Amino acid sequence: MNDCGRCAVRESAICHSLNESELDALNALGRHQTLKRGQTMVWQGDESLLVGNVIEGVLKLSVSGADGREQTLGIMFPSDFIGRPFGPKTDHSVVALTDAQVCTFRRSAFDEFARGHPELEHSLLQRTLTELDRTRQWMLLLGRKAATARVATFLLEMSSRYATNCNDGASTAPISFDLPLSRQDIADLLGLTIETVSRQITHLREDGIIETPNRRTIVVLDSGRLQARASEV
Amino acid sequence: MNDCGRCAVRESAICHSLNESELDALNALGRHQTLKRGQTMVWQGDESLLVGNVIEGVLKLSVSGADGREQTLGIMFPSDFIGRPFGPKTDHSVVALTDAQVCTFRRSAFDEFARGHPELEHSLLQRTLTELDRTRQWMLLLGRKAATARVATFLLEMSSRYATNCNDGASTAPISFDLPLSRQDIADLLGLTIETVSRQITHLREDGIIETPNRRTIVVLDSGRLQARASEV
DNA sequence: CGTTCAATTGATACGGATCAATGCAAGTGG
DNA sequence: CCACTTGCATTGATCCGTATCAATTGAACG
Numbered sequence: 001m002n003d004c005g006r007c008a009v010r011e012s013a014i015c016h017s018l019n020e021s022e023l024d025a026l027n028a029l030g031r032h033q034t035l036k037r038g039q040t041m042v043w044q045g046d047e048s049l050l051v052g053n054v055i056e057g058v059l060k061l062s063v064s065g066a067d068g069r070e071q072t073l074g075i076m077f078p079s080d081f082i083g084r085p086f087g088p089k090t091d092h093s094v095v096a097l098t099d100a101q102v103c104t105f106r107r108s109a110f111d112e113f114a115r116g117h118p119e120l121e122h123s124l125l126q127r128t129l130t131e132l133d134r135t136r137q138w139m140l141l142l143g144r145k146a147a148t149a150r151v152a153t154f155l156l157e158m159s160s161r162y163a164t165n166c167n168d169g170a171s172t173a174p175i176s177f178d179l180p181l182s183r184q185d186i187a188d189l190l191g192l193t194i195e196t197v198s199r200q201i202t203h204l205r206e207d208g209i210i211e212t213p214n215r216r217t218i219v220v221l222d223s224g225r226l227q228a229r230a231s232e233v
Numbered sequence: 234m235n236d237c238g239r240c241a242v243r244e245s246a247i248c249h250s251l252n253e254s255e256l257d258a259l260n261a262l263g264r265h266q267t268l269k270r271g272q273t274m275v276w277q278g279d280e281s282l283l284v285g286n287v288i289e290g291v292l293k294l295s296v297s298g299a300d301g302r303e304q305t306l307g308i309m310f311p312s313d314f315i316g317r318p319f320g321p322k323t324d325h326s327v328v329a330l331t332d333a334q335v336c337t338f339r340r341s342a343f344d345e346f347a348r349g350h351p352e353l354e355h356s357l358l359q360r361t362l363t364e365l366d367r368t369r370q371w372m373l374l375l376g377r378k379a380a381t382a383r384v385a386t387f388l389l390e391m392s393s394r395y396a397t398n399c400n401d402g403a404s405t406a407p408i409s410f411d412l413p414l415s416r417q418d419i420a421d422l423l424g425l426t427i428e429t430v431s432r433q434i435t436h437l438r439e440d441g442i443i444e445t446p447n448r449r450t451i452v453v454l455d456s457g458r459l460q461a462r463a464s465e466v
Numbered sequence: 467c468g469t470t471c472a473a474t475t476g477a478t479a480c481g482g483a484t485c486a487a488t489g490c491a492a493g494t495g496g
Numbered sequence: 497c498c499a500c501t502t503g504c505a506t507t508g509a510t511c512c513g514t515a516t517c518a519a520t521t522g523a524a525c526g
Contacts, residue, residue, distance in 0.1 A: 194506095
């Protein structure tokens with residue numbers, strides 16, 4: 001008996017492609033893990049031992065260069081898949097940005113199971129292809145966009161994931177959400193410094209595009225103009 | 234009867250996971266296509282209609298932002314897989330950097346075939362995971378590295394793919410190769426301008442780390458120091 | 467020998483990094 | 497309840513690296 005039926009991401013994680021009995025078998029291999037904010041789940045350069053699904057919370061993938069400057073490679077949300085199956089090494093760290101819950105498997109066990117379940121591999125392939133698309137789009141941002149556009153793009157991306165006030169895009173009602181990232185996290189993600197991020201947010205506030213009631217909350221007042229900023233150079 | 238048996242990438246492309254009869258079936262769906270240097274195979278924003286394998290030559294994936302500034306997302310070599318299976322859109326262009334030969338399939342036909350051949354999907358998954366790893370490493374370069382390090386990293390990457398004089402790393406013999414990319418291509422890949430790339434190459438030459446007998450040829454004289462430059466900030 | 471186009475070199479401007487100080491909110495202990 | 501600490505965010509002043517603008521060189525080709 002497994003409790004995947006009650007799992008928050010049952011329908012959206014890669015497991016959705018498994019039936020009840022297959023789910024039982026996979027579940028037997030995995031275990032739930034709770035992570036506290038700031039806790040590192042996988043270290044850069046580790047042997048790839050763990051893979052899993054995000055159930056709750058937000059995590060980041062990051063690498064750091066020789067001098068300690070860090071670059072965040074992606075933000076992972078519930079139902080996202082984490083880790084590097086079918087390969088010996090993980091070349092980035094996985095760190096919890098909020099308290100989080102993940103459903104983990106030993107990589108070897110997961111690999112073996114996946115090889116026997118093509119539907120699961122197909123789901124994983126789909127997800128990996130999408131992640132590759134997303135990552136490639138981020139390269140345009142890092143390679144070519146100015147600081148304003150980077151911050152605007154980031155806020156739009158977060159608002160689309162988080163909006164409590166879900167509009168159809170055409171609406172002009174303000175959208176508000178809480179960032180799970182600190183200013184440093186945002187800087188690491190956008191390839192900027194903390195000061196530059198702060199200044200850009202200030203500009204957006206001064207221009208009446210957003211409001212910042214507190215450090216973590218963002219209210220998007222004019223998503224049209226925010227989009228315009230996002231596509232500037 | 235197919236001629237995949239004589240294909241240059243028979244053992245390294247994703248098709249390696251198919252047996253003779255499966256290969257016949259896949260081959261029946263595909264066709265060879267010859268591309269001239271500079272020719273665009275897929276346009277950014279196109280409906281995703283084509284996928285395929287690179288047989289010969291070098292191609293680039295690229296996106297361009299609103300203002301026309303271009304960012305190259307990756308360089309594809311023989312045996313690499315091109316295109317976006319299992320998805321409706323391609324959000325980047327594919328352009329031949331040299332004369333090239335590719336083996337293409339209509340996406341719908343390929344998708345259907347792949348769904349029936351788990352081994353093929355597994356190969357594709359492996360390849361996609363590796364490409365994602367590579368792309369993520371490139372993000373560190375674009376987000377955090379200075380111009381010198383970017384150019385040095387690029388030259389090292391190319392030398393590892395191209396070296397005619399294959400050493401075991403420890404050797405000090407010069408390694409020489411021809412770049413398939415123009416200075417503009419390199420700039421687009423590294424998120425720099427053509428002038429900055431040129432200056433960095435000049436510096437490396439003045440420092441005795443490389444030689445440039447002509448515009449396209451690079452001779453690496455001191456790969457140790459080149460590596461040091463690559464990991465600087 | 468002139469034309470053409472890519473690459474190089476030079477001079478200057480500007481955006482973001484860096485260094486430094488201040489502000490602000492949450493916790494801690496007296 | 498209020499001083500004090502602590503950690504993050506903001507703001508300011510300055511510097512540096514790369515972009516930008518502009519001119520020159522050099523190789524390929526007719």
